[in-house]
Amino acid sequence: MHGRDRHLHTHEGKHAPHHHAHDGKRAPHQQHTPHRHGHGHHDHHDHHSLARAGNKKGLTIALAITSVIMLLEFVGGLVTNSLALLSDSGHMLSDAGSLALSLAAIGMAAKAASPGKTFGYHRFEILAALLNGATLFLVAGFIMWEAYGRLFDPPAVASGSMVLVAAIGLMANLASAWFLMRQGDVKDNLNVKSAYLHVLGDALGSVGAIAAGLLMYAFGWYIADPIISAAVSLLILKSAWGLMSRTVHVLMEGAPDSADPEAVKRELERIDGVQDVHDLHIWTITSGLDSLTCHMRIGEETDGQRVLQQALALVEERFGIRHCAIQVESTDICHAETNI
Structure with a gap:
């Protein structure tokens, strides 16, 4: 991963949920391809x-x-x-x-x-x-x-x-x-x-x-x-x-009955600013513990942190998935990587 990484951690327990954002700088030669990642880690x-x-x-x-x-x-x-x-x-x-x-x-x-x-x-x-x-x-x-x-x-x-x-x-x-x-x-x-x-x-x-x-x-x-x-x-x-x-x-890493991948993809793509959702994987680790990973492409002017928060909240509230990792990619970044 390159450039500036933002990690969104959500914790759910006896106290109200809270969020932490961390920004860190990479080496100068890595700053041309920033990505944002969201990891939903809920403590149950x-x-x-x-x-x-x-x-x-x-x-x-x-x-x-x-x-x-x-x-x-x-x-x-x-x-x-x-x-x-x-x-x-x-x-x-x-x-x-x-x-x-x-x-x-x-x-x-x-x-x-x-x-x-x-x-x-x-x-x-x-x-x-x-x-x-x-x-x-x-x-x-x-x-x-x-x-x-x-x-x-x-x-x-x-x-x-x-x-x-x-x-x-x-x-x-x-x-x-x-x-x-x-x-x-x-x-x-x-x-x-x-x-x-x-x-x-x-x-x-x-x-x-x-x-x-x-x-x-x-x-x-x-x-x-x-x-x-x-x-x-x-x-x-x-x-x-x-x-x-x-x-x-x-x-066999099959998707849970409660979360049809096509339905999840459609809902994530309805978030304002999201252009495309790809590399979507949903599977069950054990009964009651489902996981999700995906990449989301957003517009150049879209706030990636806002998209992350909405996406993590959506997959938990609509599909009951509490363990997820989402990578947000900007359109301009994808063009830059293609031309390299």
Whole structure:
């Protein structure tokens, strides 16, 4: 970068926002191509700390409940000879591991950034969500394989005991889901959402086990056990596919749903004095933390500092992007660089 650099830093915390402008001179041979850069660095430490604490509490409660019910369904499945209960206990075993992984991811994300990892360890949460989605695929595949094996020769099942155990499991799963919704961010945090989907998958498994138990108890249809188990696994696969699609989109540096690049470009170009916006990049670092970089070309008489402030305010207020770096270039500077 050459000539005079202006850096605009905005901080948002418990105090009112304030701005700092710094001007510094470069060496004489560099003064022919000045640029202005704006970096929006908003300090949301308190907000993220509170969100992380809530997510951690919700996951811890859900992990405790899941572990207890997993053991109950496993023993109940062995005693009643129910595939639905055994498959659900296996699903809950993967859920317990997924919840533990999500808790570990929250701890990793809290680690400070380092020179080698300038964004810190936030992406570990996305990796945990991806792994959780993959385990859902494996569990669903195992259930379908076992269901196929029992389809042509369904064994007798102690349906009454099966319904009782499944009902207890359902209540526990709903309690886990409630705590995650109450304490955690299941809407926007992919890591917590992946754990939430695992818990909902458990609840579906329990509903399926109850339905199969009632059909077997009333009509002696033991084939209902593998059929309903396979149907529940298909629902689990659907949720897993949606989760993995979102995590892969983040890992591929895709733009967040809340900020369409074309819409952002149009809005920035509407700022008075802006002639062109180029080299625009928008991506998600982790759930709730989006970034933006771009270059903005302005007219010769346009106040670059004013444009910077308006641009930073616009991308935060309209698109929720709080981490951005914008370089403002004057038209006369671009002509000078072209002729050099």
